[in-house]
Amino acid sequence: MLVSPIATTATEIVLPGKVEPSGLDVRVRELPAPAEGQVVLRMDATGVSFAEQQMRRGKYYDQPPFPFVPGYDVVGTVTATGSQDDAALIGRRFAAVTKVGGWASHLLVDAADLVPVPDEVDAVSAETVVVNGITAWQMLHRIAKVRSGATIVVLGANGGVGSTLVQLARHAGVKVIGTASARHHPYVRDLGATPVDYRDPDMYRRIREIAPDGVDAVFDHVGGPGLRESWGLLRRGGTLVSYGTAATKNEDGNSQLPVLRSVAQLALWNHLPNGKNAHFYNFWAGKRRLEAFRGRLREDLTQVLRLLADGALTPQIAARFPLAEASAALALAESRTVAGKVVIVSDPN
Template sequence: MSVDTTATAVNPRVVMTASGEPETCIVTGQESRPTARPGKVVVRVEAAGVSYAEVQMLQHLHPFPPRFPFVPGYDLVGRIVETGPGVTGWSVGDRVAAMPRQGAWQEYVEVPAKILAPVPAHLDAAVAVSLITNGVTAYQMLHRLARLAPGDTVLVHGASGGVGTLLTQLAVHHGLRVLGTASPAKHDAVRELGAEPLDYRDPDLAGTVRGPAPDGVRAVFDHIGGRGLDAGWAMLADGGVLVSFDSSVAGYRPGQWFRPHVPALRRTVVRWAARLLGLTRGRRQTMYYVKPGEHFNADLAELYRLVDEGVLRPEIAGRHALHEAPAAVRALLDGTTVGKHVLIP
């Protein structure tokens, strides 16, 4: 066990108290700094991501809803200030990334050592944290699920969002033609990423897509779910893939945590069975959920390399102090920004 004696004993943090509006249900406070238990470390957070998962949690509509009150925060970058008994391979002062799924919105957080990944010392903390959940999601959907070749055309829904901006850049770098949906106000930003913007509110989006892709697109990356998955399925070329990586919770009552996600699961199972029977013209639908594992650290390291080479330019929509967490969540709810919001303790 090792401890950084310069670490303070006080731990400022953000707490989500209940379902409701961010301005009333997200509050700041403080507790004592945690102590590292066996197999864990305490990290002093440099940056923590704000994601759509927190929007879902606030409305108690996340597929794995924590019990209120709790400290939100899906991912973080920081430095180890304490290692617990039995921790090997990590030392006080190491700069690390982690995806604890909750708890990152505080100055000090205890996390299992087994989920840590190294972070280059020179990399901006906000840039680094934007690549943990969002970047690995984009990279793995593109390179480990979709199996695409340069010259293919793909559709990226939400091309101006945290995942969408990175997915679009990675796809363009891979030589793909990218059609990206966004609100008209964000079309210039989508063009700068190398994609061809489309209005996500277009009532005949499928017909519009058939203009540049008469035979359909090779992949659709969908974060909306529901009936949008039927439209995405209809846009696929023979042998194409529809990747569902989230579900919109708009229109659902707080507490109906399972309802937004059931349609995607049901459609995935039905189309899997139809594909086994040879009824889908080779098309397939799959669901993606980012998780630590065999490829996570390697893919994150590759993303950091691409940033260093100038291939990838994460869009940081805003850098906020902990007490500004309600404003960051409100910005996601309103959909007015491009890229990733980050908290800086």
């Protein structure tokens, strides 16, 4: 039974192909009525992640064919449901990971993918820790299993995932060395990390000076040739977590090849008799067991949102733009001049 038969008009930002940020299109369409188990979510906040920056170049590992609506995650309010059983969801605010589709005024989401947002957390703040928070939490606690007193390296400590990872690590009693450009070093210090300039050709030597006995974990979103340097920073028993291939984002060619190369290299390192561990973090790993995947996601995001509500995490908001200015939001995120996450909010009525 459809709870709300009123048609919903959605404004969507469309990525039509390999275009510059200014080449995004806008379309308006009527959403289909939500099916059983679906809801209509009014977007209150979405964001620009590194995934969208890769997608517009056709470089994200398993992106859909053009054209499509980008938007990896969203925070919004349920306005309609596909069944009477879900009617209590209407008017409540939730977060969801969508992978695509978030850059829209309204969208259809499976009710099982919704994670409640605490009342004391506003939509923009919550948006900064949806995919970023889940990624950081799972890498730190589920994969590397870093303990209090450990020392880790976070590449790109000023970014969306990086800044969240630094905060989660510091909350857990972990010492953090974070790389960023020199202009972002005060920001990285404020997060609680020791900054190192990623543009310094001696960056890895500098990290070794700070941690001469090696580090317990390295979180590397860059990939490419530098992955070997990250591996070399680890002490015996340490863990390298690779979660991106930013070094190759501007290269032409197959979008899957850089990831496959990284995965192969990490697998080889895992067979070396040095006690180190290497992992490639895939957000969507385990989705074939959908209920278990959803359960982990819900559990981890709930933990992160609670830390945000309690003040243990501070939302890192680089800037906010209305949906109509999504092109400007994407351009700013790609400029590498900001710290934190660029957030897109619903257009004013």
